[in-house]
Amino acid sequence: MKREKGLLIVLSGPAGVGKGTVCGALRKQDTAIEYSVSATTRKPRAGEEHGVNYFFKSREEFKEMIQNDALLEWAEYVGNFYGTPIDYVRETIDAGRDIILEIEVQGAQKVRKAFPEGVFIFLAPPSLKELRDRIVGRGTETEDIINERMHVAKEEIDLMRMYDYVVENDEVELAVERIKAIVTAEHCRRERLKYQELVEVKK
């Protein structure tokens, strides 16, 4: 029973929920999952490497990628463009390897349209209250900004309905174990398997 393609795994969730932390912890483990590298127009920070942390692009290069449909999804955030180059994603899953994308919920919706067969995981706070606590906990925001963020978070949580899985980020290690279990389980999903060869009995 061979698989034709690898899994496209999309890890998303509201801002502040800990997507980066969970994805970072997953990367430290010895899994066969590949990680998508985003393209961005923002300047590299100290220690960031082109092709590892990001593909650093000029605005002109980025706009060209948009026009050439070279991006699976993209968004502008705080004046900079961020996007997922489609080539590496396609090459990886076509080679039968799994790839994970850690992206914002708006981007995840676009990816869902292009890859309905993807595995969409929503990383959720244990409760909105806790999300609020985390946002407030940064201690640097005014009440107005906190309320605005809560409003955005509520909208993002409404988007949960388009996801296949909801993983609570109560503890990073638990969230990582759940994501690994989802990947294992998805490889066993009947509709992903080529089982025709099993049914064809040799006479």
Add this chain to the structure above:
Amino acid sequence: MKREKGLLIVLSGPAGVGKGTVCGALRKQDTAIEYSVSATTRKPRAGEEHGVNYFFKSREEFKEMIQNDALLEWAEYVGNFYGTPIDYVRETIDAGRDIILEIEVQGAQKVRKAFPEGVFIFLAPPSLKELRDRIVGRGTETEDIINERMHVAKEEIDLMRMYDYVVENDEVELAVERIKAIVTAEHCRRERLKYQELVEVKK
């Protein structure tokens, strides 16, 4: 985010694939999964305990259970009745605990009708050829019996289409790990979660 109910997990597959071995290996592990005990009219074998291995019933008692809809599924096999008492299954999942049923494919179809929300796992041989080798390997069967069994196995594998997952029983330990991953993943499935409480923001 609370779950209302536990999962009903059905482990099934063709005769000779190793359902009992895999389920036994799973039971030895420290999981929170409960195990359904079947009712049967066959006589207890040495060491078998009522309520542990089986609920041992007379034919009259068994027929009464059938008439009272007390069985989730039942079948006659080599002159004896076997069935799954529905009460313990319902009580367990209503209490929020997971329960696993190890049953034949015909029984699994009946359970699917009663519990469409169940998690249906088909335990498959790595290939039909290997299933054939295992059947032949017993060394006690005539060619006709082997061919008949292969025919039955082919039909059972056709039934795979009604399952949610196909777990290859290439190695018992690997099959057990896959089943555990499926249970973890199913608990994260979005449609199983009560996330309304997350969406209701307190003003």
